[in-house]
Amino acid sequence: xxxxxxxxxxxxxxxxxxxxxxxxxxxxxxxxxxxxxxxxxxxxxxxxxxxxxxxxxxxxxxxxxxxxxxxxxxxxxxxxxxxxxxxxxxxxxxxxxxxxxxxxxxxxxxxxxxxxxxxxxxxxxxxxxxxxxxxxxxxxxxxxxxxxxxxxxxxxxxxxxxxxxxxxxxxxxxxxxxxxxxxxxxxxxxxxxxxxxxxxxxxxxxxxxxxxxxxxxxxxxxxxxxxxxxxxxxxxxxxxxxxxxxxxxxxxxxxxxxxxxxxxxxxxxxxxxxxxxxxxxxxxxxxxxxxxxxxxxxxxxxxxxxxxxxxxxxxxxxxxxxxxxxxxxxxxxxxxxxxxxxxxxxxxxxxxxxxxxxxxxxxxxxxxxxxxxxxxxxxxxxxxxxxxxxxxxxxxxxxxxxxxxxxxxxxxxx
Numbered sequence: 001x002x003x004x005x006x007x008x009x010x011x012x013x014x015x016x017x018x019x020x021x022x023x024x025x026x027x028x029x030x031x032x033x034x035x036x037x038x039x040x041x042x043x044x045x046x047x048x049x050x051x052x053x054x055x056x057x058x059x060x061x062x063x064x065x066x067x068x069x070x071x072x073x074x075x076x077x078x079x080x081x082x083x084x085x086x087x088x089x090x091x092x093x094x095x096x097x098x099x100x101x102x103x104x105x106x107x108x109x110x111x112x113x114x115x116x117x118x119x120x121x122x123x124x125x126x127x128x129x130x131x132x133x134x135x136x137x138x139x140x141x142x143x144x145x146x147x148x149x150x151x152x153x154x155x156x157x158x159x160x161x162x163x164x165x166x167x168x169x170x171x172x173x174x175x176x177x178x179x180x181x182x183x184x185x186x187x188x189x190x191x192x193x194x195x196x197x198x199x200x201x202x203x204x205x206x207x208x209x210x211x212x213x214x215x216x217x218x219x220x221x222x223x224x225x226x227x228x229x230x231x232x233x234x235x236x237x238x239x240x241x242x243x244x245x246x247x248x249x250x251x252x253x254x255x256x257x258x259x260x261x262x263x264x265x266x267x268x269x270x271x272x273x274x275x276x277x278x279x280x281x282x283x284x285x286x287x288x289x290x291x292x293x294x295x296x297x298x299x300x301x302x303x304x305x306x307x308x309x310x311x312x313x314x315x316x317x318x319x320x321x322x323x324x325x326x327x328x329x330x331x332x333x334x335x336x337x338x339x340x341x342x343x344x345x346x347x348x349x350x351x352x353x354x355x356x357x358x359x360x361x362x363x364x365x366x367x368x369x370x371x372x373x374x375x376x377x378x379x380x381x382x383x384x385x386x387x388x389x390x391x392x393x394x395x396x397x398x399x400x401x402x403x404x405x406x407x408x409x410x411x412x413x414x
Contacts, residue, residue: 004180026054074194263314266368313349318331319355
C-alpha cells in the first residue's frame, strides 16, 4: 500500500531511486543537492537499499562515473547544483550522444557571482542544448513522480536519453512537505528493469564513444534531433499511464490554473507557481482576470501545447527565474523560448517578460501584484508597455497598493 510521508524534495527523489532499484549512484557534495546522496548513503549502510555508491573527486568525475556505469548496463544516477553543474559541462553532450539514460537531480542554485547559494534556474538552463530531457518539479510529490516518469521515458528503447529532475533549491530541496510514496508493486508495474540494447560486455564486444570522420557527424546530429522530437509523444503516453497506475493526474506539458475566463496569464516553471496561485486568488478578488500556465517540461520545449493554450488569452506574462544577459528584449531564457514558440501563431497574446526570484529571493504576493498591474496596462494599451522588466528594479508599481488593499480587506473572511 502507498504510504504518506513528510519530507523534502530530496528525500522524495531518494524514495523514487530506491523504488526504481538503481544500481549505481555517483556523488560529490555541493548544496543544496547533497542531502539526496546522504540519504542514499544512510539507506545503503542500513541495508535497506542495494546500490553501489561511488564518490567522485568532483562533478566532472561523478558524471563520468555515471556515464560509464550506464554504458555497462546499470541504472545510474547522480546530481549537482550551481557551479557544480558548469564544472561538469564537458560530460553532458557525450552522455546524451552515446544514448546513456542516466538520471541526474539538480537542486538549482545561483551561479557565481554573486554565489549566494540561493535558488535560481540559470545553472540548469545552461545545459539546455546538450540533448538531456528535463523539467522543474514544484513540490516533493512531483519530484518523486517526475523521477519515476523520467526513468520510464528516458530508458524507453526508442528514446534512450539522460534526464534531469530539476527542482528549486531550498524551496523544494529543503522544505518538508507531505507526499505519498507508492508501493513497490505499483512501481514494478510502471517501470520495467533497465535493459539497454547495447552495453559494454567482454563476451560481446562493442565500440562505444569512438572518434568519427567528419562526414559521419551530421547524420549523428540529425538522429539526436529526431529522437528528441519523439520524446513528446512518449511524454503524453507515459503521463497517461502514470495516472492509471498511481492515480495522480498531471498535464503532460502545461498545467493551467484559473484560466477558464482569464484575459491574462502568468507563465512560469518551478516552485514559485505555489506562491503565484495564492496571489492569483487575491488578484481575482481585486478584479484582475488572471490565471497561471505552469510549464512542466523545458526540454523538449512544449511549443505545440503552448501554441494551443496561450491563444486563449490576451496577455501572457512570462516570469524568468534565471538570467540570460543580452537576450532579446532584456528577457531570460524562458521568455525567449515562449516568444519563439508563439512567433508564427495566429491570434497570439501580447507577451510581457519579467525577471524575478533571482538569488533565492521569494517572488512575493506584492511582486506578482505589480506584474499583474503591468499586464493590465499592456491589455488596456493594446501593446507591451515595457519589455524586459526586472521586478523591483525597472518596473511600474502603480496599482500594486490597490491590490494590497484588496488583499487586506479579503483576509479576515478567509
